Amino acid sequence: MAVLLIAEHNNKELRPFTLNAATAASQIDSDVHAVIIGQDTAEATKQLSELPVVKKILSVEAAHYENFTAENFAPVIVKLAENYSHIVCSANTFGKNLMPRIAAHLDTSQVSDIIKVISPDTFLRPIYAGNAFATIKSNDAKKCVTIRPTSFDPCESTGGSAPIEKVDASEEFSKTKFIKREEIKSDRPELGTARIVVSGGRGMQSGDNFKLITEIADKLGAAIGASRAAVDAGYISNDHQVGQTGKVVVPDLYIAIGISGAIQHLAGMKESKVIVAINKDGEAPIFSVADYGLEADLFEAIPQFMEELNKLNTIQK
Amino acid sequence: MKILVAVKRVIDYNVQIRVKEDGTGVVTDNVKMSTNPPDDNAIEEAVKIKEAGKATEVVAITVGEEKAQETVRKALAVGADRGIHVKADGILEPLAVSKILQKIVDKEKPDLVFMGKQAIDDDCNQTGQMLSALLNWPQATFASKIDVKDDKLEVTREIDEGLETIEINVPAIVTCDLRLNEPRYASLPNIMKAKKKPIEEIAASDLGVDVSPRLEQIKVEEPPKRKAGIKVANVAELVQKLKNEAKVI
Numbered sequence: 090m091a092v093l094l095i096a097e098h099n100n101k102e103l104r105p106f107t108l109n110a111a112t113a114a115s116q117i118d119s120d121v122h123a124v125i126i127g128q129d130t131a132e133a134t135k136q137l138s139e140l141p142v143v144k145k146i147l148s149v150e151a152a153h154y155e156n157f158t159a160e161n162f163a164p165v166i167v168k169l170a171e172n173y174s175h176i177v178c179s180a181n182t183f184g185k186n187l188m189p190r191i192a193a194h195l196d197t198s199q200v201s202d203i204i205k206v207i208s209p210d211t212f213l214r215p216i217y218a219g220n221a222f223a224t225i226k227s228n229d230a231k232k233c234v235t236i237r238p239t240s241f242d243p244c245e246s247t248g249g250s251a252p253i254e255k256v257d258a259s260e261e262f263s264k265t266k267f268i269k270r271e272e273i274k275s276d277r278p279e280l281g282t283a284r285i286v287v288s289g290g291r292g293m294q295s296g297d298n299f300k301l302i303t304e305i306a307d308k309l310g311a312a313i314g315a316s317r318a319a320v321d322a323g324y325i326s327n328d329h330q331v332g333q334t335g336k337v338v339v340p341d342l343y344i345a346i347g348i349s350g351a352i353q354h355l356a357g358m359k360e361s362k363v364i365v366a367i368n369k370d371g372e373a374p375i376f377s378v379a380d381y382g383l384e385a386d387l388f389e390a391i392p393q394f395m396e397e398l399n400k401l402n403t404i405q406k
Numbered sequence: 407m408k409i410l411v412a413v414k415r416v417i418d419y420n421v422q423i424r425v426k427e428d429g430t431g432v433v434t435d436n437v438k439m440s441t442n443p444p445d446d447n448a449i450e451e452a453v454k455i456k457e458a459g460k461a462t463e464v465v466a467i468t469v470g471e472e473k474a475q476e477t478v479r480k481a482l483a484v485g486a487d488r489g490i491h492v493k494a495d496g497i498l499e500p501l502a503v504s505k506i507l508q509k510i511v512d513k514e515k516p517d518l519v520f521m522g523k524q525a526i527d528d529d530c531n532q533t534g535q536m537l538s539a540l541l542n543w544p545q546a547t548f549a550s551k552i553d554v555k556d557d558k559l560e561v562t563r564e565i566d567e568g569l570e571t572i573e574i575n576v577p578a579i580v581t582c583d584l585r586l587n588e589p590r591y592a593s594l595p596n597i598m599k600a601k602k603k604p605i606e607e608i609a610a611s612d613l614g615v616d617v618s619p620r621l622e623q624i625k626v627e628e629p630p631k632r633k634a635g636i637k638v639a640n641v642a643e644l645v646q647k648l649k650n651e652a653k654v655i
Contacts, residue, residue: 158572159535160544180531182565186547189500189535198501198620201530211624216528220423221432224624264575265544268560273568281566285654309655327585333419333526334443334584342654352422359632363652365644371637380635380652383644393641401645404655 090174091120094143095166097183098125098133100155106179108140108243113236114177115142115244116206122147124169124256126162128155134253141249151258156267157183163190164259170195170231175209180235192233199233200225204240218333218356239282239339280312280329285342288314288331288358289324292347292368292387296324301391302346308398314338314358316348332357347387350375367391407461407554407576409452410516411486412507413445413468413477416527429625441477444522446589448582451552452520453485453590460554461518463487467510469503471495475605482600483592489603490514494610494617500528502617504536509613511541516577518559523548523581534581544574550585 094114097104107123114121124147125134134148147169153161166187170176176191178184180202192199204222205213211226212234227234273279280286287309289302299319306313314331315324331338333356343361348354350366350373358364359378366379369386376382383390398404417423417432418440424433441449452464466481467490468474478489492506511519524531538545546552550569551562563570564583592600610617638644648655 159547160538163539182548182563185531186535186545189532190539190545192532193501193504193536193539196501198499199530199532200621201532214529215629216626217417217423217432218526218529219629221425221626222629223626226622226624227620228622229620262544264578266573268571268573270565270567270571271569279566342648342652351420353419360629363648363654364632364635365648376635376637378632378635380632381644381647382635382637383641384637385641390641394645397641397645398655401649401655 090172091122092118092175092177093169093173094121094123095176095178095184095187096123096125096133096137097179097181098127098130100127100130101132103133103136105243106181106238107137108246109238109241110177110179110236111140111142111244112241113203113206114175117175117177117209120144122173124149124166126154126165127157128152136246138251138253139247139249140244140251142244143249143251146251146253147256148253149256149258153261154258156270158262158265158267159187159190160262160265161259162187163194165256166191167194168259169256173231175232175234177234177236179238181238184235188233188235195231195233197229197231197233198227199235200227201235202237203234204237218337219360220356277306278310278312280314280331280336280338283312283338283340285309285311285344286314286331286338286340287311287344287346288316288348289319289346290316290348291318291322293319293324299325304395305344305391305398308395309404316351316354318351345375345379346391348375349373350378407517408463408465408514409455409461409518409520410465410467410511410514411448411452411481412519412521412533413449413466413481414442414522414525415439415468415470415474415477416442416525419443419526425626425628429627431623431626439473439476441480442522442525444524444582444584445477447584447586448520448522449481449484449486450587450589451582454587455554456485465490465514465516467492467507469494469498469506469610478605479600480592482603483597484590487603489605490608491605492608492610492613497619497623498617499619499621500530500532500536501620502615504533504540505615506610506613506617507533507537508540509615518576519579521581523583534579538579544578546572546574546578547581548583549580550583552580552586
């Protein structure tokens with residue numbers, strides 16, 4: 090039986106992580122179908138049909154799908170699940186909200202946030218915020234799997250021409266009403282998906298000093314992170330917190346400034362591709378995970394760092 | 407309005423996890439355990455709603471081994487009125503826990519069920535949504551703000567793109583984000599008082615729910631270790647390495 094991928098979109102276009110989820114789905118079985126549920130999704134559906142790994146599209150449209158409410162999405166996917174061995178989607182807030190609702194209706198134990206497909210029934214997933222990896226085999230007839238997007242490359246986005254089949258909408262779930270969505274508009278990339286993250290810790294000593302972090306982040310086109318200690322001290326709001334109880338980030342470059350490297354912080358950033366630590370305590374645990382460590386007073390090092398960056402002709406963004 | 411709050415006992419977030427040498431799991435013997443952090447936010451919110459006169463009773467529940475009861479006792483010390491401990495040993499998957507909670511909901515008939523958005527041990531992020539599906543109730547996951555309006559809740563949810571606000575009819579499930587509130591500490595007098603509050607013990611086997619695992623944990627291993635890095639002498643060398651060696655800027 091084929092794999093059913095749940096496409097994520099904003100009604101106008103596909104969200105990029107759908108391409109990563111499609112790659113994971115194609116590693117489970119080469120026969121990948123995708124369902125797209127929404128309202129006026131013609132353009133997003135066309136984009137989906139162009140993914141070469143997707144062999145068939147199921148399109149479900151109705152006004153009550155406009156805001157992606159899990160209570161509305163689940164019944165139609167549960168019905169479609171009859172014909173599929175696996176239901177796959179990204180483990181971002183969309184998929185996290187939706188998939189368990191489907192799994193419970195199917196009486197299936199979900200496998201969350203996988204980072205590797207070992208075989209069609211066996212997956213690798215991080216537990217304890219990535220401090221351990223578990224190999225999990227699912228013995229359920231139907232498998233509900235969410236995938237960590239950053240662990241799979243995006244699939245090709247052009248060249249395919251999957252046929253599109255219309256599917257009837259399910260009834261509206263009237264007990265949940267969408268009111269509004271406030272998308273954070275910022276020139277800065279989002280912490281969870283940024284290519285570069287610059288983080289400050291308690292070593293910053295004050296909220297005011299965090300503007301030093303902001304300057305570097307602006308220069309590098311980076312997101313701003315913080316340790317729990319910096320958040321608890323009130324230097325910065327907690328939506329910047331990186332760590333086990335904050336966000337888990339995997340950027341190409343993570344710069345930790347004035348962060349000692351508590352376990353709870355390391356759990357949120359140690360999978361980053363390149364890690365830089367700037368700290369005046371040479372024994373700080375952060376150096377044990379850093380590719381490049383600089384033992385220095387950050388108040389001297391940051392201005393020098395800006396100066397050196399300014400000397401570069403080009404900076405990748 | 408009655409609020410049922412589910413709490414889970416997990417390894418404390420400040421503890422360095424050690425993987426067992428035989429690959430069967432992580433070491434939990436002699437390791438500090440605590441309430442799952444966002445479950446503390448769930449309790450706090452329920453107690454605040456009661457203090458605001460919008461709820462009449464807060465019931466804390468946990469599912470698990472003998473010692474899991476500590477988390478219920480802690481909830482009682484910060485304001486829950488009574489507790490329920492569903493006793494079950496071994497690995498309990500979120501599907502099994504949600505089926506147990508469904509049975510308790512049938513019996514207790516709460517108007518709201520709160521819990522943390524995710525447990526920091528298995529990181530599944532499933533139980534609230536599954537319970538909501540089994541009950542066919544509305545769900546508000548990753549809640550960072552809750553307004554109780556008669557028989558409706560207005561909930562702000564933390565989503566990847568920013569914030570989303572929804573309105574759900576009671577009865578409903580809410581899973582709580584860390585940003586929802588600042589959990590209080592239990593005062594000594596309240597810890598003493600909590601010892602007298604009742605905790606009902608129920609054997610999971612008496613609930614008529616199949617809780618046997620569907621997933622096989624083949625092995626648990628340490629994540630790949632990072633290659634040891636180098637110390638650079640100065641900022642100029644650092645920037646040069648990032649530019650020319652790591653090629654990330």
